[in-house]
Amino acid sequence: LEPTPLITTDAVVIGAGPVGLFQVFELGLLGLQAHVVDSLPAPGGQCIELYPDKPIYDIPGTPVCSGRELVARLLQQMAPFKAGMHLGQQVNQVQLQNDGGFHVETSAGTRFSTRTVFIAAGVGSFQPRRLPLEGLSAFEGTQVFYQNPPALVTLGQHVVVVGQGEAALACAVHLAPTAHVTLMHRREEFKATPATVAQVQQLRQQNQLQFVAGQATGFMQTQGQLTALQVSLSDGATRELPATVLVVLSGLSPKLGPVADWGLALERKQLVVNTETFETSTPGIFAVGDVNTYPGKKKLILCGFHEAALAAFGAAARINPEEPVTLQYTTTSTRLHQRLGVVVES
């Protein structure tokens, strides 16, 4: 396999949430080219993962919009700057080079040579919430799955599906005709569409699916094969639940991930930045949005926008130290109009 060609750029932005997207815009206004990397398959970050359709009221100048709408508007706003988008992959490596730039590599093998790095990773990358049972990870991919398992693997098996949401219920419904399926959650309380919940209830009445209200406390194995889950039931009793396949669909939980290992100063898992340029303890690496901390920090999207603006000026000063960056206004600057690709009557 040929390695992918090295991409040379002014900035790599880690995180395609609202602040990462606006970072591209602010860099673009200053004439700097950016590439964005995100572990999710689509841009939007928490706005899309956690509340795509809930109204947001505190974006300045936007009395109300959904997370989805906000992301669409930010994508439109940054469009003139034609940033490279590298989705469904995680930045694993950031190495300072001798020339003061950085070598960046992602889990998909995308490689960048960049002058600056912007960490806009929010609360981290979203990963499936794992069952906290020691030793269970040995079965991941063969008997334990954090996504829908292959059909052949589940055929005729004792499958335990853990979860209460749409994904878990749909998976249980889908597997019920071909496997012995137990749906488990700590309470009998489902958070799925009424149609899916109705299907689950019907299958239970027909004894094609059982529900157990409980939590896994351990597991049994025989000759290196997972055979059962030990479950603490909601009434206090314990029970052994046959389980040759375990599917855990308990939602996503954020993890800071590799960022924590890059030697940047941290405070309670947040990146320490200065409030002048939002640079981390490593010059050339900036941190904006929920991932950073400084005196007074509030985890508000609108604060991330400000941080992105000042960080862009910090990067511009670093990239072109000879050329002082002057503040220009999008209302009046011909240069900014050219960069934005707009024609404004004077």
Place this chain on the structure above:
Amino acid sequence: LEPTPLITTDAVVIGAGPVGLFQVFELGLLGLQAHVVDSLPAPGGQCIELYPDKPIYDIPGTPVCSGRELVARLLQQMAPFKAGMHLGQQVNQVQLQNDGGFHVETSAGTRFSTRTVFIAAGVGSFQPRRLPLEGLSAFEGTQVFYQNPPALVTLGQHVVVVGQGEAALACAVHLAPTAHVTLMHRREEFKATPATVAQVQQLRQQNQLQFVAGQATGFMQTQGQLTALQVSLSDGATRELPATVLVVLSGLSPKLGPVADWGLALERKQLVVNTETFETSTPGIFAVGDVNTYPGKKKLILCGFHEAALAAFGAAARINPEEPVTLQYTTTSTRLHQRLGVVVES
């Protein structure tokens, strides 16, 4: 005359520009009541005074809008909090009281007893640009005017109208039938509607109006009456221009005004603030937007929005020191939904 009743409030916001308006919103989210004072007759500040119809491209999540649109949206966003608006008046006095609050008075006699003061005064209040001739101010209101003068005053007089914009040209056209009118600007270059320019040119051809390209360098007076302007013409010559009435309509220029005299720490005419709460050197007085300065400061509206958010938290901590202010989100907080007056499906 009875003095107006004293208004008791959590916050007085000085300046109804975009940042002042968003300050009201951020205070409202934290349950704090605000009153806004502005010297202009309508809200909007620079956005409305300087570029009401020009497109702005860098409001996050708003790919493009005019200054007028931005202000309309911010007014809509702050509407739930029912702030008092006190327009066409200037805050003249801010006095610290023994209880740690402030007594605030405006030029219109409006009086507040407030816990906090937010200076969102932008580049200051907009005042007519004055002719920089020493001693001329003695004639203001009798022979020298920075607005359209009363018709009786100009009747039969030698009137010099200074300016190149719509207001100056319209004034000259209006006075031409009843006075000896000279329109003066340093260059023969008009910035007015084609119709008004055409009227001026027609009156010039009919010798009902003369135009002089020049700048006033001094004035003559006899027995305490203004009689003439000394003018340096664009060709280098000087000339004495009969002037018993002088009307200067050369646009508005911002002045920091009384704020400069309140004993707050200044740096190059900007209020020094910390970046944690955007408080000035006087606890309880905050400064947000173009009026403040701190390391990295950029005079961008979006930065003012961030400053307003953090300043609101600073004020809340000051007003209710017993009750720690927790960050809540407009997407999820029932309390914020109540304050915003919205009903959100859970």
